Amino acid sequence: MTDLLNIEAVETCYGNSQALFGVSLRMQESEFVTFLGRNGMGKSTMVKSIMGLAPPVRGTIRFKGSAIEALPSYQIARKGIGLVPEGRHIFPNLTVRENLVSTAHNKQHAGNPWSLERIYRFFPRLQERARNLGANLSGGEQQMLAIGRALMTNPQLLILDEATEGLAPLVRSEIWHCLQELKQAGLSIICIDKILEPLLALADTHYIFEKGQIVWTGNSESLRASRVEIDRYLHV
Numbered sequence: 001m002t003d004l005l006n007i008e009a010v011e012t013c014y015g016n017s018q019a020l021f022g023v024s025l026r027m028q029e030s031e032f033v034t035f036l037g038r039n040g041m042g043k044s045t046m047v048k049s050i051m052g053l054a055p056p057v058r059g060t061i062r063f064k065g066s067a068i069e070a071l072p073s074y075q076i077a078r079k080g081i082g083l084v085p086e087g088r089h090i091f092p093n094l095t096v097r098e099n100l101v102s103t104a105h106n107k108q109h110a111g112n113p114w115s116l117e118r119i120y121r122f123f124p125r126l127q128e129r130a131r132n133l134g135a136n137l138s139g140g141e142q143q144m145l146a147i148g149r150a151l152m153t154n155p156q157l158l159i160l161d162e163a164t165e166g167l168a169p170l171v172r173s174e175i176w177h178c179l180q181e182l183k184q185a186g187l188s189i190i191c192i193d194k195i196l197e198p199l200l201a202l203a204d205t206h207y208i209f210e211k212g213q214i215v216w217t218g219n220s221e222s223l224r225a226s227r228v229e230i231d232r233y234l235h236v
Contacts (some may be wrong), residue, residue, distance in 0.1 A: 001123035002065045004029045004157060004188055010069075013047045019045040020056070021212045025100070027205075029156075030186045032179075034199050037209035037233055044086060045193050046209070048162050051083050052076045080108045080185070082155030086162040086192075088146040092135035096126050099134055099145055104152040119148040122178065140171030147178065158182065159190045176202070196234065200224060208233045 005027040007175040012020040020042050035043040048054035050061060052073040061069040068076050068181065086190050091099050106113045120127035123144045129137060139147065143164070145185070150158060164172040167221070176198040183189060183202060193199060199206070200220045208229065216229045223230070 003027060003062070004031070004064060005064040006060075007046075007050075008060045010046075010049055010056045010061060012045055012054050012056045014045075014054070019054075019212050020049065022059070022105060023214055024059075024210070025217070027157075027188065027190070028100045029188055030183075031205060032183050032189045032191070032203045034203045035190065035192045035204045035209060036196070036199075036206055037053065038235075041209040042211050042212040044161055045194070045212070047083070047159055047190070050076075050159065051081065055103060059186060076104070077103075077153060080154075080156035082150035082153045082164070084143075084146045084150050084158070085159040088142045090134040090137075090145050090149065092133065094134055095131050096134065096137070096145055097130045098151055100126070100152050103149060106154045107221045108154060108156060110154040113154050114151045116152075121147055122151075122181075124130055139168050140174070143167060143171070144178075149177075155187075157188045157190065161192050163191050163193045164195060165193070172198075187232055196230070205222075 003026045007025045010020055010023045011018065017096065035046060037043055045054055049056050049102060052071055056069050060067055063079055063081065068079065091102065095212060100119055102136060125141055126144055126148055129141060134142065134145065150192060164175050179189065180202060191199065193204060204222055205219060206223050207214050210233050
């Protein structure tokens with residue numbers, strides 16, 4: 001079986017500063033994967049390398065069997081990877097509706113494509129705020145919009161960098177519930193977040209990053225039992 005995502009010996013630098021050191025990982029279709037670790041350990045850099053925002057200087061990144069590490073970001077997105085970036089980065093001067101349709105496409109010819117109507121059913125609050133500018137939304141509404149915008153590209157892999165950062169507990173619960181629904185629908189997901197318990201309930205595989213390397217890999221059952229790893233690599 002061909003991996004959905006196969007990363008081999010990736011090294012990524014910012015100028016003269018190296019951020020990733022020989023990172024390798026594999027992901028299957030319909031799998032929910034997490035990148036865990038403290039701030040500055042390489043999780044977001046790995047996401048940027050996948051998306052072509054920080055191309056690796058060495059190593060390979062294959063998506064559905066095709067090398068993507070040298071492609072520009074827009075081509076990677078068109079191949080079926082949707083990103084919900086840290087900080088959301090919605091268009092503040094566009095309405096909710098305009099944000100959703102601005103990058104919408106179905107390049108992979110999904111059988112049940114995401115549409116405005118489907119997004120509005122998934123996030124009813126976005127329909128209520130459809131004519132509001134992005135700048136006038138709450139943090140939770142902006143995150144829903146960022147997820148909805150990514151889904152409108154009909155991705156085969158959805159990546160969320162800091163899925164619930166800065167959100168109120170009630171909104172966090174809503175986001176986790178939505179991710180559970182997406183997982184049940186068979187969407188492949190990579191998620192970064194600091195709140196471990198919901199990820200333990202959702203994820204199939206966890207990768208812990210430390211100083212630009214993967215230092216631990218396993219499932220949720222193994223991670224629950226590995227208090228030493230949690231204390232050493234996740235806690236400040």
